[in-house]
Amino acid sequence: MNNALADKALWDLRPGEAATVTGFGDALSVSYQGRVMEFGFQPGTRVQCLLNPGFGAPRVYGISNSVFSLDKEIAAAVFVTTRPPQEASS
Amino acid sequence: MRRVLLLGSPNSGKSSLFNRLTGLSQRVANYPGITVDVASGPMVNLPDTELVDFPGTYSLEPISGEEAIAVSFLNEALADDHVSHVLCVADATRLEKCLHFILQVIRECQHHQKPVTILANMSDVIRDNQLQFDPAGLAAALGVPVISVSAKESQGFEPLVECPAEGAAPATPPSRNWRETPNEILRGTAQQLAAQFSPKGDVLINSQLRLDRFFLSTALGGLAFFFIMFLFFQSIFTWSAPVMDAVEALVSGLGEAVVPLIPNRVIADFVADALFGGVGAFLVFVPQIFVLTLVIGIMEDSGYLARAALICHRPLRVFGLTGKSFIPLLSGVACAIPAIYAARSVDSPRQRMMTYLAIPLMPCSARLPVYALLIATFISNDTILFGLVGWQGLALFFIYFFGMLVALLVTGLVSKASKNKHSEQPFVLELPPYRLPTAKPLLRNAWNRCRQFVTQAGKIILAVTMVVWVLGYFPNGGADLGESWLGTLGQFVEPVFAPLGLDWRYGIAILTSFLAREVFVGTLGTIFGIEGSEENMLPLVDHIQASGLPLGSGIALLVFFAVALQCVSTVVILAREGSTRLALSMLLSYLVGAYLLSLIAFQIVSLLF
Numbered sequence: 001m002n003n004a005l006a007d008k009a010l011w012d013l014r015p016g017e018a019a020t021v022t023g024f025g026d027a028l029s030v031s032y033q034g035r036v037m038e039f040g041f042q043p044g045t046r047v048q049c050l051l052n053p054g055f056g057a058p059r060v061y062g063i064s065n066s067v068f069s070l071d072k073e074i075a076a077a078v079f080v081t082t083r084p085p086q087e088a089s090s
Numbered sequence: 091m092r093r094v095l096l097l098g099s100p101n102s103g104k105s106s107l108f109n110r111l112t113g114l115s116q117r118v119a120n121y122p123g124i125t126v127d128v129a130s131g132p133m134v135n136l137p138d139t140e141l142v143d144f145p146g147t148y149s150l151e152p153i154s155g156e157e158a159i160a161v162s163f164l165n166e167a168l169a170d171d172h173v174s175h176v177l178c179v180a181d182a183t184r185l186e187k188c189l190h191f192i193l194q195v196i197r198e199c200q201h202h203q204k205p206v207t208i209l210a211n212m213s214d215v216i217r218d219n220q221l222q223f224d225p226a227g228l229a230a231a232l233g234v235p236v237i238s239v240s241a242k243e244s245q246g247f248e249p250l251v252e253c254p255a256e257g258a259a260p261a262t263p264p265s266r267n268w269r270e271t272p273n274e275i276l277r278g279t280a281q282q283l284a285a286q287f288s289p290k291g292d293v294l295i296n297s298q299l300r301l302d303r304f305f306l307s308t309a310l311g312g313l314a315f316f317f318i319m320f321l322f323f324q325s326i327f328t329w330s331a332p333v334m335d336a337v338e339a340l341v342s343g344l345g346e347a348v349v350p351l352i353p354n355r356v357i358a359d360f361v362a363d364a365l366f367g368g369v370g371a372f373l374v375f376v377p378q379i380f381v382l383t384l385v386i387g388i389m390e391d392s393g394y395l396a397r398a399a400l401i402c403h404r405p406l407r408v409f410g411l412t413g414k415s416f417i418p419l420l421s422g423v424a425c426a427i428p429a430i431y432a433a434r435s436v437d438s439p440r441q442r443m444m445t446y447l448a449i450p451l452m453p454c455s456a457r458l459p460v461y462a463l464l465i466a467t468f469i470s471n472d473t474i475l476f477g478l479v480g481w482q483g484l485a486l487f488f489i490y491f492f493g494m495l496v497a498l499l500v501t502g503l504v505s506k507a508s509k510n511k512h513s514e515q516p517f518v519l520e521l522p523p524y525r526l527p528t529a530k531p532l533l534r535n536a537w538n539r540c541r542q543f544v545t546q547a548g549k550i551i552l553a554v555t556m557v558v559w560v561l562g563y564f565p566n567g568g569a570d571l572g573e574s575w576l577g578t579l580g581q582f583v584e585p586v587f588a589p590l591g592l593d594w595r596y597g598i599a600i601l602t603s604f605l606a607r608e609v610f611v612g613t614l615g616t617i618f619g620i621e622g623s624e625e626n627m628l629p630l631v632d633h634i635q636a637s638g639l640p641l642g643s644g645i646a647l648l649v650f651f652a653v654a655l656q657c658v659s660t661v662v663i664l665a666r667e668g669s670t671r672l673a674l675s676m677l678l679s680y681l682v683g684a685y686l687l688s689l690i691a692f693q694i695v696s697l698l699f
Binding site: 028031032034035036037038039040042044045050051053054055056057058060062063064065066067068069070071073074 | 148149151153183184186187190191273277278280281284288289294295298299302303306307308311396400401403404413516517518519520521523
């Protein structure tokens with residue numbers, strides 16, 4: 001898994017759209033990279049954008065049965081690919 | 091006494107499990123050196139075993155100061171010989187967010203040679219939604235026992251109440267050594283285990299999403315937010331009012347019954363004024379704190395608090411605050427004291443400090459009698475727009491708005507001035523599932539908060555009340571406040587207030603109002619010789635108008651009261667929750683700020699009128 005596979009950032013996903021996490025941008029500090037990975041946003045994990053409340057508010061993402069709210073600063077530094085899971089993991 | 095540590099990530103049901111395992115017989119204490127609550131209590135059926143409930147944390151790699159303190163406290167506890175066992179709670183329906191923490195805990199426990207058991211909570215949700223979960227398989231993969239439990243239904247605890255106390259483990263699987271495993275490997279293992287053992291399907295997320303689509307939608311979510319906030323205010327101002335009145339009546343009745351029995355006049359005056367008058371005034375806030383803690387607890391346990399933080403995050407961030415600051419600020423409109431307690435939910439120390447800076451500037455209910463007196467004295471009661479809008483109501487609205495504006499300006503400026511590359515913490519928040527809150531733990535928590543308030547702040551408030559009473563009572567036995575040491579002090583500080591057009595009488599009233607803002611009205615009533623001025627302000631309004639106090643001074647007083655931190659209780663709680671340095675610097679800077687702003691207001695109004 002690496003960022004070369006990424007075709008967009010998590011923040012760019014539309015509500016209902018799913019993607020696979022590929023990696024993180026340098027804008028996100030190592031400690032926060034660790035924290036979002038602990039939440040389950042690990043490279044290779046399938047994530048779905050559930051809601052966009054609008055007005056620049058943090059967006060809502062689902063991983064398996066967990067739901068998290070991430071602001072632009074974090075979500076724009078999490079890279080994802082919208083390719084099918086098998087293709088994304090190759 | 092043996093100790094068992096209870097760990098777990100937030101929203102894993104740890105508190106409910108703690109309540110079940112201890113039968114709610116807990117005590118909450120601020121352990122020395124840390125600023126987070128650590129509850130403990132004897133385990134049901136194992137009275138010689140104390141269960142210690144650690145604050146929920148997502149990881150043993152801290153990203154905030156508060157987490158760092160909690161983790162270091164955990165390391166100390168693990169080194170304690172009295173600790174015989176560690177219980178680590180996981181939400182079995184959301185293993186993906188718990189497994190890395192579980193692996194870290196197992197590794198640390200192996201370092202300290204402490205046995206650990208995983209409590210996979212929410213077995214009731216697994217059963218009701220026909221999800222698949224394999225505790226035996228997970229136990230084999232982790233190398234530690236995994237027990238499937240339901241805190242909600244109190245099921246699955248049988249193996250627990252025996253083994254931890256014995257230092258043995260139930261159905262111990264072949265051990266695996268994690269001692270030297272680095273965090274990166276633990277993360278990868280957690281991901282593999284989550285893929286293998288997490289219940290499959292998205293049935294839980296779908297039911298949560300239906301409610302989130304409503305509560306987080308731009309239009310309906312906004313309306314729901316305002317309606318919930320309306321109920322919140324009603325609970326603080328209206329629903330707690332009868333109980334506050336009852337406490338006030340009880341304190342006053344007790345005073346009337348006890349004071350005549352005291353033969354010595356000085357002691358009788360002290361008991362009447364300082365004990366029943368001063369401390370009684372502080373006890374009146376207890377019902378408000380109870381209701382506030384209860385309502386915030388309901389919002390938190392139901393899952394709505396996290397949604398409210400999300401909604402408010404963006405606008406508050408502009409001013410150096412976070413969405414999590416919203417509830418403390420809102421509480422501050424009622425009273426700063428419970429609001430400061432509520433600020434514990436702000437996990438970033440920097441943003442918590444910003445929240446502390448803003449809270450005392452929120453227009454609290456203690457300011458209302460002062461505003462009411464000054465507005466009635468200086469602002470016409472005429473109306474405009476066919477009687478729909480009154481000048482006095484507008485003035486009250488503006489002075490409330492002014493306080494909030496100053497709060498946001500202060501946090502915005504301080505945040506900007508102290509900004510560095512580490513200062514902005516990104517916002518990441520778990521949205522817990524919506525749940526129906528359970529009454530008993532909520533009531534217990536509200537009771538504990540009130541007890542803490544009375545026992546900890548009460549001692550200091552009593553001491554300050556006594557000092558002010560002595561200064562106001564001697565040397566002339568309370569006959570004339572103007573001749574007392576406090577009166578002498580008032581005349582001594584008169585030159586300070588003279589540039590605002592205020593004489594010594596207002597100087598004394600301002601000085602005594604540092605005990606509590608509303609004391610300003612009572613003190614002026616005493617000086618002008620009017621009894622019961624707190625209940626009926628009209629005679630006092632007439633006296634102030636007759637004293638020739640200019641409009642500029644009235645506006646200056648309004649501005650001063652909007653900004654100054656005149657509340658001993660707030661300063662004490664700020665020192666306890668934040669630091670003495672923070673509390674004293676806020677006291678001083680808000681005092682200087684209030685003085686300068688009121689001086690500017692006085693000059694402008696005097697020039698214009």
